[in-house]
Amino acid sequence: MTATILDGKATATAIKDELRARVAALPAPPGLGTILVGDDPGSHAYVAGKHRDCAEVGIASIRYDLPATATQQEVEAAVRALNEDPACTGYIVQLPLPAGLDEQRILELIDPDKDADGLHPTNLGRLVLNIPAPLPCTPNGIVQLLRRHNVPINGAEVTAIGRGTTAGRPLGLIFTRKSENATVTLCHTGTRDLAAHTRTADIVIVAAGSAALLTRDMVKPGAAVLDVGVTRIVDETTGKARLVGDVAPDVAEVAGYLAPMPGGVGPMTRAMLLANVVDLAERRSTNA
Numbered sequence: 564m565t566a567t568i569l570d571g572k573a574t575a576t577a578i579k580d581e582l583r584a585r586v587a588a589l590p591a592p593p594g595l596g597t598i599l600v601g602d603d604p605g606s607h608a609y610v611a612g613k614h615r616d617c618a619e620v621g622i623a624s625i626r627y628d629l630p631a632t633a634t635q636q637e638v639e640a641a642v643r644a645l646n647e648d649p650a651c652t653g654y655i656v657q658l659p660l661p662a663g664l665d666e667q668r669i670l671e672l673i674d675p676d677k678d679a680d681g682l683h684p685t686n687l688g689r690l691v692l693n694i695p696a697p698l699p700c701t702p703n704g705i706v707q708l709l710r711r712h713n714v715p716i717n718g719a720e721v722t723a724i725g726r727g728t729t730a731g732r733p734l735g736l737i738f739t740r741k742s743e744n745a746t747v748t749l750c751h752t753g754t755r756d757l758a759a760h761t762r763t764a765d766i767v768i769v770a771a772g773s774a775a776l777l778t779r780d781m782v783k784p785g786a787a788v789l790d791v792g793v794t795r796i797v798d799e800t801t802g803k804a805r806l807v808g809d810v811a812p813d814v815a816e817v818a819g820y821l822a823p824m825p826g827g828v829g830p831m832t833r834a835m836l837l838a839n840v841v842d843l844a845e846r847r848s849t850n851a
């Protein structure tokens with residue numbers, strides 16, 4: 564057996580087509596803001612990609628690019644400016660921030676009703692309490708990817724590896740809602756027998772950031788496997804860097820479905836950022 568590919572790129576394209584129609588029906592175009600601090604090339608590439616996505620669906624872009632030397636006060640001023648900017652529907656502070664900045668304090672200053680990442684403490688609290696709010700993009704993208712490929716979630720045994728704030732931790736909250744109704748096992752570095760938990764799972768989500776952590780012997784035949792991890796590996800002979808996921812290539816020989824890295828969960832994460840902005844804009848226009 565070889566796994567059916569859960570094509571995140573094609574699915575994200577379909578979602579963006581739907582979002583473009585919803586944007587066109589709004590009284591005014593929504594705006595996504597980004598705050599980028601420093602000159603990490605990876606972060607620059609991600610932010611550029613987000614603005615390209617916005618242009619594709621008709622969302623306006625508002626960019627704050629600050630130098631690596633920016634002070635806490637300067638970053639906080641950019642956050643306050645976006646909180647007050649009526650053209651900004653939602654925004655993100657690109658992570659990680661340069662060392663020396665108080666990341667937690669900056670993130671807490673974001674207006675929760677403009678939180679495009681869905682990672683503000685208030686919105687994570689709303690998720691726990693089942694109050695409508697922007698959802699964390701990575702786990703929401705995983706749910707959408709599975710739904711659109713008719714992979715059953717209701718009653719499924721889901722094993723996730725990784726308890727990070729952007730993926731593993733909120734994933735447990737989303738998959739255990741009544742609307743998803745899955746049983747979640749959240750594994751991490753303290754898990755004694757990882758394979759015992761992955762082998763019984765119908766859906767395995769690997770968000771540990773550990774290259775090729777999940778191998779074929781750890782997967783139940785026919786299970787859905789989603790690769791969230793990204794590790795940069797520099798080839799010793801060529802000196803070239805490449806991105807490696809958390810799922811070993813031979814997993815494709817036993818899994819029923821596979822969301823690969825690249826081309827799986829990453830593009831869905833980006834599409835969910837746009838979806839959060841459009842949701843916020845619609846909520847704003849109906850409450851106006």
Ligand SMILES: Nc1nc(=O)c2c([nH]1)NC[C@@H]1CN(c3ccc(C(=O)N[C@@H](CCC(=O)O)C(=O)O)cc3)C=[N+]21
Nearest residue numbers: 655656657658659680824825826827828829830832833
């Ligand atoms: N405030 C904030 N929000 C984020 O959502 C956020 C962040 N900071 N900091 C960095 C991480 C990383 N992240 C990715 C999103 C999409 C791909 C993606 O689309 N990857 C492509 C290709 C890989 C690539 O081109 O790098 C793929 O998987 O096919 C990757 C990584 C969002 N992040």
